[in-house]
Amino acid sequence: MQLINYFTAAAALAVAALATPLPNHDTDNSTLVGPETGHLVVVGGALQSEAIWQRIIALAGGPSAPIVVVPTAGGEPSYDSSFPSAATLRSLGAQNVTVLHTYDPGVADTDAFVAPLLRARGVFFAGGRQWRLVDAYAGTKAEAAFRGVLGRGGVVAGSSAGASILGSFLARGDTASNTVLVGDHTVGFGYLRNTAVDQHVLARNRHFDMFEITRAYPGLLGLAVDEDTALVVRGDEAEVVGSTYALVYDGGFWSREGSWERELPGPGERFYFLREGDRYDLGKRRVIEPSGMGGGEEE
Template structure:
């Protein structure tokens, strides 16, 4: 396995929000020291991604907790769409967990389903609702504990962005402002901002608003029906289309010595590509290969 260096940006300590966030007992890696993240860019259709979440949780018998809170509905029942998808693909122990009240989220009774959970899935909607309901509560600690004991945290759309330390599109007025009135996520990926629906909604330039203000933040933008699967510092693209990386550098599978990228830059990774979150470098394998074709 060979790491190909990428032109790196200068990293500056700017504010507390741009500093590394410690997830649980993890002080070594950008991603979880134990367990995995499955971060989906929205519109999750692929059975392969659902199945990968089930597998990483430990298989069909593993307890999975689905959190639909970002969606904004007053109540959610057992037939929430994500729960149905898990059950359709063989998961036998799926629980819906939902409240908008942080006092409820701070009770032992509410947290109880998470104590044995091997997987958590955050549904789509508005990510700030997850912050308002769960940040600083026993529930947030219990989410982290799922990772600490080797489980999987997953989510799509809003459920993707909440996994970063910097909360992209956390504005209560609407989803257009990428820096909003909520800017602290749950921090399963340290020092990282995660955007979603990137190509379908022409959002590919939006993360520059964060990286300009917080130059040491790593930007990750994930397209629909595509996942970034993370363990420790290794991130793998899995699914249908692309993940965009904003690390101040540039990379191309056909080489970059004759290219002239702009000062603000990003690059694409496709399914099967891997990225080292600690070194901020593409991991070159046989699958990453060169691109000599026209």
């Protein structure tokens, strides 16, 4: 009986989700999945890699570029300039780092609050619970100013919850639990159109979780990034950087061996791994094959 109830509840969830339109963030009429100008750095959490931090600084324009760190997802009562992500950026040479935070959307909608964002060349969303970012900033001048950083050719980066908020569908956006994949907050900031982003994927054995979202929203592209690893995105091209893997849920399959002769699960049950240096076309939903790729690697 419990098994029947589980499948009944799952079916009801899928039907309800399918009845809800996908979030639309195509305000600039672009057909690209990622930003037409600027870059995204989508980090799977537990960011330790100096190379990824330095990539964020470089994409912002170098050490003197203004970078705004947004710690709001963390849920602490208040934050100051010593917030760890800001301290790390400074320790690696960033000279102009501001910590910007509120839980009040009324404050986030004021000119005084968004002033640092209007000159920023980089934004970094730290980890926590991604729905807090929605509640504080969605529909405000601050949200528009975040996007404006990309419009000026800057970088918007996020780790853990800060990675998921970059997608159009907000994975794990439920206020009750981060184990609920399709929750009471389902709309992210949409810098990656028609895409859901998960994080901590291998470290927390989440590699099957994305299927709950893609079954409810079959048109979505699913991306899941492991800890201390990132996708660097410009337009329709994503590059993997970092120490482990990113996973792709696009209904297709790719193997580094160049062929795959064994039987695959159905398109709705497939995913594959990309590692540092691999590139992926988000628009065509296929791996960008490196030139001269052979028929496999030695064991």
